[in-house]
Amino acid sequence: MINDLDSLKSEILKDMDSLSYIEIKQKYLSKTGLLTSMFKGIKDISLEKKLEYGKELNKLKKDLEEKIKEKEIDIKDINLERKIDPTAPFDINTPKDKRPHILDLIGSAHPLMQELEKILDIFQRMGFDILESKQIDDDFHMFESLNFPKGHPARDMYDTFWSDEDFVLPAHTSTMQNRALRRFGPPPIRVVLPGRCFRNEATDASHDHTFYQIEGIYVDEGISMGHMQAVIKEYLEQYLQKDLEIKMQPAYFPFTEPDVELVISCPFCDKVGCSTCGNKGWIELMGCGMIHPNVLTAGGIDPQIYTGFAWGVGLDRLTAIQRGITDIRKLRDGDINFLRQF
Numbered sequence: 001m002i003n004d005l006d007s008l009k010s011e012i013l014k015d016m017d018s019l020s021y022i023e024i025k026q027k028y029l030s031k032t033g034l035l036t037s038m039f040k041g042i043k044d045i046s047l048e049k050k051l052e053y054g055k056e057l058n059k060l061k062k063d064l065e066e067k068i069k070e071k072e073i074d075i076k077d078i079n080l081e082r083k084i085d086p087t088a089p090f091d092i093n094t095p096k097d098k099r100p101h102i103l104d105l106i107g108s109a110h111p112l113m114q115e116l117e118k119i120l121d122i123f124q125r126m127g128f129d130i131l132e133s134k135q136i137d138d139d140f141h142m143f144e145s146l147n148f149p150k151g152h153p154a155r156d157m158y159d160t161f162w163s164d165e166d167f168v169l170p171a172h173t174s175t176m177q178n179r180a181l182r183r184f185g186p187p188p189i190r191v192v193l194p195g196r197c198f199r200n201e202a203t204d205a206s207h208d209h210t211f212y213q214i215e216g217i218y219v220d221e222g223i224s225m226g227h228m229q230a231v232i233k234e235y236l237e238q239y240l241q242k243d244l245e246i247k248m249q250p251a252y253f254p255f256t257e258p259d260v261e262l263v264i265s266c267p268f269c270d271k272v273g274c275s276t277c278g279n280k281g282w283i284e285l286m287g288c289g290m291i292h293p294n295v296l297t298a299g300g301i302d303p304q305i306y307t308g309f310a311w312g313v314g315l316d317r318l319t320a321i322q323r324g325i326t327d328i329r330k331l332r333d334g335d336i337n338f339l340r341q342f
């Protein structure tokens, strides 16, 4: 009988390496298991041997249960280790000592957000409030409040995305003008309105379906285009860290009157001509103009007393100019190697 126990012990040792803990449990401890049947056999053993045998058997069972427990914990550890962690910034199979140091894994702000912060900082110092635009809006704010009544041909200038419920993805941050006039009025009103815009059109190196715009409005008594030029020039010179020349050329927007396109002397070549300005020496940078009386009225401001100007500038364009990026679509394609340069 004791010999039986010895051979069982060595069999268990062998099985510990080759079987899973479930298989071991089944083989030795189940109802028909080897150890269980040996317990059942105790009743047939002579009285004088019964005590010693029973003791040995109990000890063997206890040892086996402990070993099974250890094996089970081991496997749980392995499973825990192997479980896929989608947030892990490294391959989970990489040995612990070869994984990157935590300090190498800290990310950085996206170049667009870095530039946005700089720009908003300048405007805040100039006394402007900030109100972020909405990423989904309605016809009233996209068109009607901006002097594009239904059927207005200028609506066709904007290739917009519409939802089945007649919501629109804003094609410009001017969607916020009406809200800003109401929220910050009565004048003086000075607000910058940054936000994401969307256009349902083909993309190329300088156009994308999604982009950021920074809108601004300034309304008070006696505001003229002279103020507009001065404010925008001051902001651009602070942002580009360069004295600039400014030209205005005619443009058309239904929500401003007069409407102009602001052209700046190229800050990189001083009008000699370079790749950034397409060898023109000048860069067409943004649309701006005096806010249309109908837009002021829609915002609850009396155009007989107050005048104001508005502008809208593309953040992607500014970022591309500042950082020498040749294809603005790179700003959105999530290429980590591209983003790591900044």
Ligand SMILES: [Zn+2]
Pocket (backbone or CB within 6 Å): 266, 267, 268, 269, 270, 271, 272, 273, 274, 275, 276, 277, 278, 279, 281, 282
């Ligand atoms: Zn240039």
